[in-house]
Amino acid sequence: xxxxxxxxxxxxxxxxxxxxxxxxxxxxxxxxxxxxxxxxxxxxxxxxxxxxxxxxxxxxxxxxxxxxxxxxxxxxxxxxxxxxxxxxxxxxxxxxxxxxxxxxxxxxxxxxxxxxxxxxxxxxxxxxxxxxxxxxxxxxxxxxxxxxxxxx
Numbered sequence: 001x002x003x004x005x006x007x008x009x010x011x012x013x014x015x016x017x018x019x020x021x022x023x024x025x026x027x028x029x030x031x032x033x034x035x036x037x038x039x040x041x042x043x044x045x046x047x048x049x050x051x052x053x054x055x056x057x058x059x060x061x062x063x064x065x066x067x068x069x070x071x072x073x074x075x076x077x078x079x080x081x082x083x084x085x086x087x088x089x090x091x092x093x094x095x096x097x098x099x100x101x102x103x104x105x106x107x108x109x110x111x112x113x114x115x116x117x118x119x120x121x122x123x124x125x126x127x128x129x130x131x132x133x134x135x136x137x138x139x140x141x142x143x144x145x146x147x148x149x150x151x152x
Contacts, residue, residue, distance in 0.1 A: 026059040026067075035077055039115065041124035042151035046087050046115055050077030064101035070094065074113075085121045090114045102136035125150040 031054040039046045052072045059067040070093075077089035091113040099105045113126040130145040 024060045024062065026057050029056045030054070031056070032075070033072075035074070039124070041115060041149065042117070042122040044081040044083075044121070044124075046079060046081050046124070048077050048079035048087065048089055048115070050089070051075045052077070061101070066097075066099040068095075068097045068099075081117075081121065086118045087121070088116045088118070090116060091126075100136065103138075104134050104136040106133045107131065122151045125152060 033052045033054050034049075035052045036049045037047075039048065051074075053075045055069075055071040057067070057069045061067060072093040074089040074091065078087060080086050091111075093109075093111045093113065095107065095109045097105060097107045107130075109128065109130040111126060111128040115124040115126075117123050126149055128145070128147040130147075131142060132140065133142040135141050
Protein backbone atom coordinates (compact mmCIF):
# COMPACT_ATOMS: atom_id res chain seq x y z
CA UNK A 1 0.00 0.00 0.00
CA UNK A 2 2.87 2.42 0.81
CA UNK A 3 4.29 1.79 -2.65
CA UNK A 4 0.95 2.69 -4.28
CA UNK A 5 0.67 5.92 -2.28
CA UNK A 6 4.22 6.93 -3.23
CA UNK A 7 3.61 6.22 -6.92
CA UNK A 8 0.29 8.10 -6.83
CA UNK A 9 1.93 11.09 -5.11
CA UNK A 10 4.83 11.22 -7.57
CA UNK A 11 2.38 10.85 -10.48
CA UNK A 12 0.32 13.75 -9.14
CA UNK A 13 3.40 15.96 -8.72
CA UNK A 14 4.66 15.14 -12.22
CA UNK A 15 1.18 15.60 -13.67
CA UNK A 16 0.87 19.04 -12.13
CA UNK A 17 4.40 20.02 -13.14
CA UNK A 18 3.91 19.22 -16.83
CA UNK A 19 0.52 20.39 -18.05
CA UNK A 20 -0.24 19.10 -21.53
CA UNK A 21 -1.25 22.57 -22.70
CA UNK A 22 2.32 23.87 -22.23
CA UNK A 23 3.89 21.52 -24.76
CA UNK A 24 6.06 22.90 -27.57
CA UNK A 25 6.66 21.47 -31.05
CA UNK A 26 8.25 18.03 -31.21
CA UNK A 27 11.39 17.11 -33.14
CA UNK A 28 11.07 13.63 -34.64
CA UNK A 29 13.77 11.69 -36.48
CA UNK A 30 12.96 8.43 -38.27
CA UNK A 31 15.82 6.11 -39.26
CA UNK A 32 16.00 2.76 -41.03
CA UNK A 33 18.84 1.01 -39.17
CA UNK A 34 20.58 -2.15 -40.46
CA UNK A 35 20.29 -5.03 -37.99
CA UNK A 36 22.42 -8.19 -37.87
CA UNK A 37 22.61 -10.45 -34.82
CA UNK A 38 23.40 -13.97 -33.77
CA UNK A 39 21.34 -15.00 -30.76
CA UNK A 40 21.57 -18.03 -28.51
CA UNK A 41 18.04 -18.90 -27.48
CA UNK A 42 15.83 -21.94 -26.89
CA UNK A 43 18.86 -24.18 -27.31
CA UNK A 44 19.44 -22.82 -30.82
CA UNK A 45 21.87 -20.45 -32.51
CA UNK A 46 19.68 -18.07 -34.52
CA UNK A 47 21.17 -15.68 -37.08
CA UNK A 48 18.99 -12.70 -38.00
CA UNK A 49 19.28 -9.77 -40.39
CA UNK A 50 17.06 -6.99 -41.68
CA UNK A 51 16.33 -3.46 -40.52
CA UNK A 52 14.95 -1.73 -37.45
CA UNK A 53 12.66 1.23 -37.82
CA UNK A 54 13.94 3.76 -35.28
CA UNK A 55 11.80 6.72 -34.23
CA UNK A 56 13.42 9.31 -31.95
CA UNK A 57 11.57 12.29 -30.48
CA UNK A 58 12.52 15.28 -28.40
CA UNK A 59 10.08 17.82 -27.04
CA UNK A 60 11.01 20.84 -24.94
CA UNK A 61 8.35 21.59 -22.36
CA UNK A 62 7.57 25.08 -21.08
CA UNK A 63 9.20 25.82 -17.77
CA UNK A 64 12.32 23.80 -18.61
CA UNK A 65 11.00 20.26 -18.87
CA UNK A 66 12.04 17.80 -21.56
CA UNK A 67 10.43 14.71 -23.09
CA UNK A 68 12.67 12.18 -24.88
CA UNK A 69 11.52 8.96 -26.54
CA UNK A 70 12.88 6.26 -28.79
CA UNK A 71 11.13 3.35 -30.45
CA UNK A 72 12.67 0.45 -32.41
CA UNK A 73 10.63 -2.03 -34.39
CA UNK A 74 11.91 -4.87 -36.62
CA UNK A 75 11.23 -4.43 -40.34
CA UNK A 76 11.82 -7.52 -42.43
CA UNK A 77 14.10 -9.07 -39.81
CA UNK A 78 14.42 -12.79 -40.44
CA UNK A 79 16.97 -15.56 -40.50
CA UNK A 80 17.45 -19.17 -39.54
CA UNK A 81 18.86 -21.45 -36.90
CA UNK A 82 21.84 -23.76 -37.39
CA UNK A 83 19.49 -26.42 -38.87
CA UNK A 84 18.14 -24.01 -41.50
CA UNK A 85 14.69 -23.52 -39.93
CA UNK A 86 13.39 -19.99 -40.67
CA UNK A 87 12.81 -17.45 -37.89
CA UNK A 88 11.12 -14.03 -38.04
CA UNK A 89 11.54 -11.16 -35.56
CA UNK A 90 8.66 -9.04 -34.32
CA UNK A 91 8.13 -6.74 -31.37
CA UNK A 92 9.32 -3.38 -30.14
CA UNK A 93 11.78 -1.64 -27.87
CA UNK A 94 10.67 1.71 -26.46
CA UNK A 95 11.94 4.17 -23.87
CA UNK A 96 10.30 7.35 -22.58
CA UNK A 97 12.11 9.81 -20.33
CA UNK A 98 10.54 12.94 -18.84
CA UNK A 99 12.66 15.54 -17.08
CA UNK A 100 10.54 17.90 -14.98
CA UNK A 101 11.49 21.56 -14.56
CA UNK A 102 11.94 21.12 -10.80
CA UNK A 103 14.72 18.58 -11.32
CA UNK A 104 13.13 15.15 -11.06
CA UNK A 105 12.60 12.66 -13.84
CA UNK A 106 10.89 9.44 -14.84
CA UNK A 107 12.15 6.81 -17.23
CA UNK A 108 10.27 3.81 -18.58
CA UNK A 109 11.89 1.15 -20.79
CA UNK A 110 9.87 -1.59 -22.51
CA UNK A 111 11.31 -4.38 -24.65
CA UNK A 112 9.18 -7.07 -26.29
CA UNK A 113 11.32 -8.92 -28.82
CA UNK A 114 9.90 -12.12 -30.28
CA UNK A 115 11.98 -14.41 -32.47
CA UNK A 116 9.27 -16.54 -33.99
CA UNK A 117 10.22 -20.07 -35.02
CA UNK A 118 8.51 -21.79 -37.96
CA UNK A 119 8.03 -25.48 -38.81
CA UNK A 120 7.49 -26.35 -35.15
CA UNK A 121 10.63 -24.59 -33.90
CA UNK A 122 10.21 -22.76 -30.58
CA UNK A 123 9.67 -19.01 -30.33
CA UNK A 124 12.16 -17.05 -28.21
CA UNK A 125 10.65 -14.19 -26.15
CA UNK A 126 12.66 -11.37 -24.61
CA UNK A 127 10.49 -9.35 -22.22
CA UNK A 128 11.58 -6.44 -20.08
CA UNK A 129 9.79 -3.59 -18.34
CA UNK A 130 11.90 -1.20 -16.28
CA UNK A 131 10.99 2.07 -14.61
CA UNK A 132 12.58 4.65 -12.34
CA UNK A 133 11.12 7.80 -10.81
CA UNK A 134 13.45 10.31 -9.16
CA UNK A 135 11.97 13.19 -7.18
CA UNK A 136 13.24 16.78 -7.50
CA UNK A 137 15.07 16.18 -4.19
CA UNK A 138 17.04 13.35 -5.82
CA UNK A 139 15.27 10.54 -3.98
CA UNK A 140 14.48 7.39 -5.94
CA UNK A 141 10.74 7.03 -5.37
CA UNK A 142 10.13 4.04 -7.65
CA UNK A 143 12.49 1.57 -9.31
CA UNK A 144 11.90 -1.85 -10.81
CA UNK A 145 13.17 -4.04 -13.62
CA UNK A 146 11.14 -7.09 -14.68
CA UNK A 147 13.12 -9.18 -17.17
CA UNK A 148 12.49 -12.62 -18.62
CA UNK A 149 13.65 -14.89 -21.43
CA UNK A 150 11.15 -17.55 -22.45
CA UNK A 151 10.84 -20.34 -24.99
CA UNK A 152 7.45 -21.31 -26.26
